[in-house]
Amino acid sequence: MGQVGKHGSFFLDSAVERSGSVYNATVHEAWGIAGNANGGYLMAIAARAMAGVSRPHPVSLTAHFLAPGTPGPVTIRPQVIKAGHRFTTVRASLSSEERQLVELLGSFSDLADVEGPVHIDAAPPDLPAPEDCIRVVPDPSGFPPPLMSKVDMRLHPEDSVFVTGRPSGRPLYRGWFRLPGETMDPFGMLLAVDAFPPTIFNAHLPIAWTPTLELTAHVRGLSEPGWLRCRFSTRFISGGMLEEDGDIWDESGRLVAQSRQLALQPRV
Amino acid sequence: MGQVGKHGSFFLDSAVERSGSVYNATVHEAWGIAGNANGGYLMAIAARAMAGVSRPHPVSLTAHFLAPGTPGPVTIRPQVIKAGHRFTTVRASLSSEERQLVELLGSFSDLADVEGPVHIDAAPPDLPAPEDCIRVVPDPSGFPPPLMSKVDMRLHPEDSVFVTGRPSGRPLYRGWFRLPGETMDPFGMLLAVDAFPPTIFNAHLPIAWTPTLELTAHVRGLSEPGWLRCRFSTRFISGGMLEEDGDIWDESGRLVAQSRQLALQPRV
Numbered sequence: 132m133g134q135v136g137k138h139g140s141f142f143l144d145s146a147v148e149r150s151g152s153v154y155n156a157t158v159h160e161a162w163g164i165a166g167n168a169n170g171g172y173l174m175a176i177a178a179r180a181m182a183g184v185s186r187p188h189p190v191s192l193t194a195h196f197l198a199p200g201t202p203g204p205v206t207i208r209p210q211v212i213k214a215g216h217r218f219t220t221v222r223a224s225l226s227s228e229e230r231q232l233v234e235l236l237g238s239f240s241d242l243a244d245v246e247g248p249v250h251i252d253a254a255p256p257d258l259p260a261p262e263d264c265i266r267v268v269p270d271p272s273g274f275p276p277p278l279m280s281k282v283d284m285r286l287h288p289e290d291s292v293f294v295t296g297r298p299s300g301r302p303l304y305r306g307w308f309r310l311p312g313e314t315m316d317p318f319g320m321l322l323a324v325d326a327f328p329p330t331i332f333n334a335h336l337p338i339a340w341t342p343t344l345e346l347t348a349h350v351r352g353l354s355e356p357g358w359l360r361c362r363f364s365t366r367f368i369s370g371g372m373l374e375e376d377g378d379i380w381d382e383s384g385r386l387v388a389q390s391r392q393l394a395l396q397p398r399v
Numbered sequence: 400m401g402q403v404g405k406h407g408s409f410f411l412d413s414a415v416e417r418s419g420s421v422y423n424a425t426v427h428e429a430w431g432i433a434g435n436a437n438g439g440y441l442m443a444i445a446a447r448a449m450a451g452v453s454r455p456h457p458v459s460l461t462a463h464f465l466a467p468g469t470p471g472p473v474t475i476r477p478q479v480i481k482a483g484h485r486f487t488t489v490r491a492s493l494s495s496e497e498r499q500l501v502e503l504l505g506s507f508s509d510l511a512d513v514e515g516p517v518h519i520d521a522a523p524p525d526l527p528a529p530e531d532c533i534r535v536v537p538d539p540s541g542f543p544p545p546l547m548s549k550v551d552m553r554l555h556p557e558d559s560v561f562v563t564g565r566p567s568g569r570p571l572y573r574g575w576f577r578l579p580g581e582t583m584d585p586f587g588m589l590l591a592v593d594a595f596p597p598t599i600f601n602a603h604l605p606i607a608w609t610p611t612l613e614l615t616a617h618v619r620g621l622s623e624p625g626w627l628r629c630r631f632s633t634r635f636i637s638g639g640m641l642e643e644d645g646d647i648w649d650e651s652g653r654l655v656a657q658s659r660q661l662a663l664q665p666r667v
Contacts, residue, residue: 191613191661193461195504197481197488212463212502213466215465218612220465222504231480231481234480234488234490238463238612245639249664251637252569252633252634252635253635344458344506347461347615351640352638365518366520367619367657369513369518369620369654372458372513372619373518385637389659391657396517
């Protein structure tokens with residue numbers, strides 16, 4: 132954990148090791164929220180194994196979360212469904228010693244080959260400079276969670292209920308994100324799309340565990356070095372469920388990832 | 400095909416029949432576009448088999464499209480990953496006699512059990528009455544495709560390039576949708592999220608086959624009888640790919656489905 136040489140600790144803590152047809156990895160406690168591993172972190176671990184049998188980058192990756200992940204060893208079983216001309220479709224399971232935690236399905240390709248933008252009908256969120264945003268740091272109470280010691284997240288002051296205790300009333304989070312000392316690759320992007328607090332913490336609803344049923348991330352390009360500008364919002368809290376849509380731009384202003392997750396409304 | 404009794408022909412043409420651990424179905428030509436089966440139609444067929452081994456309704460369903468589907472027999476192999484307290488996670492393959500066409504992963508539940516709305520930060524698209532919109536009918540040229548004889552789609556006059564030949568310049572389609580003589584259930588919703596023309600037909604780009612790499616649909620509730628109000632839009636055409644986001648409301652004004660697909664930009 133203290134070992135940060137060429138790579139930082141997200142790279143090390145999400146590493147996988149091949150052993151025949153399976154991959155082994157370790158879920159590290161630091162990437163947790165209330166004792167459970169961050170879902171995007173688990174996706175990144177699984178995606179590294181899926182890339183190992185297919186192509187270098189996740190382009191579209193869907194995860195269904197079956198059980199919370201706790202620290203300890205996990206096994207990933209990737210299976211190639213089809214290797215096509217540009218994309219390889221892969222499924223995988225990620226399991227602890229006790230049970231399966233995540234089932235995944237994705238298409239992998241090489242994002243270095245993609246062409247430039249043609250039509251963009253959206254802009255990155257307008258954020259104050261990182262130093263004028265509110266840095267989220269872990270609290271001994273568990274909120275904000277230990278994960279926040281591993282990442283550098285700066286929330287828009289208007290959205291910072293997590294820190295100030297004053298919900299904005301809008302289920303929205305805007306902010307900066309980076310992995311200190313690390314390059315943000317498509318696997319880090321899988322962490323980024325699930326690292327921000329649940330948008331409904333900013334609605335006038337009880338703050339509680341908001342389990343993700345399913346998350347789909349599209350990695351649309353390779354990020355330039357530097358900060359990511361992120362925006363997560365929810366339009367529909369209904370039927371006991373809510374979607375959370377994420378858009379992530381790199382520091383050069385290019386869209387690099389989109390995400391949508393379906394989560395269960397907290398029952399408190 | 401002529402047999403429409405209690406149910407209309409979408410129900411019949413997407414029916415599956417269990418045979419041991421697999422399900423058999425027939426891809427009917429009428430639900431095609433340029434000779435290829437509509438992706439949402441294939442998802443609906445697969446979802447019926449997945450529901451057969453799990454719970455009645457798809458809540459979140461992801462499909463990766465591996466090869467175009469042509470008319471003829473198909474086999475669906477569903478596999479339960481986990482049966483939980485409220486949701487059952489299921490994967491499936493859908494294959495023709497020659498090759499696998501689709502790989503799917505979804506969570507199924509009973510949508511009749513869901514609770515009412517809490518927070519809605521969006522409105523259905525503002526549409527002229529169906530009779531004042533432009534009905535899309537098939538053309539012998541293949542565009543609009545034969546599928547349009549099976550569904551009743553009325554496009555907003557401003558978005559109707561498909562019919563008028565004048566692109567609006569905005570990658571957006573708004574319109575009404577229904578299955579004549581049939582109740583719109585969650586399986587019909589899977590058709591609805593992929594039935595509209597590609598949004599980029601309304602951008603100033605060449606009109607060509609826009610293959611879907613991946614589509615994820617969230618069915619957020621059971622629809623009231625009547626028309627669906629639909630909106631499909633694209634914000635980012637970049638790197639040779641585009642996302643298409645769909646929101647579908649029922650006639651009572653309730654959100655019933657959301658979708659996002661990642662498609663490949665036509666290369667012409």
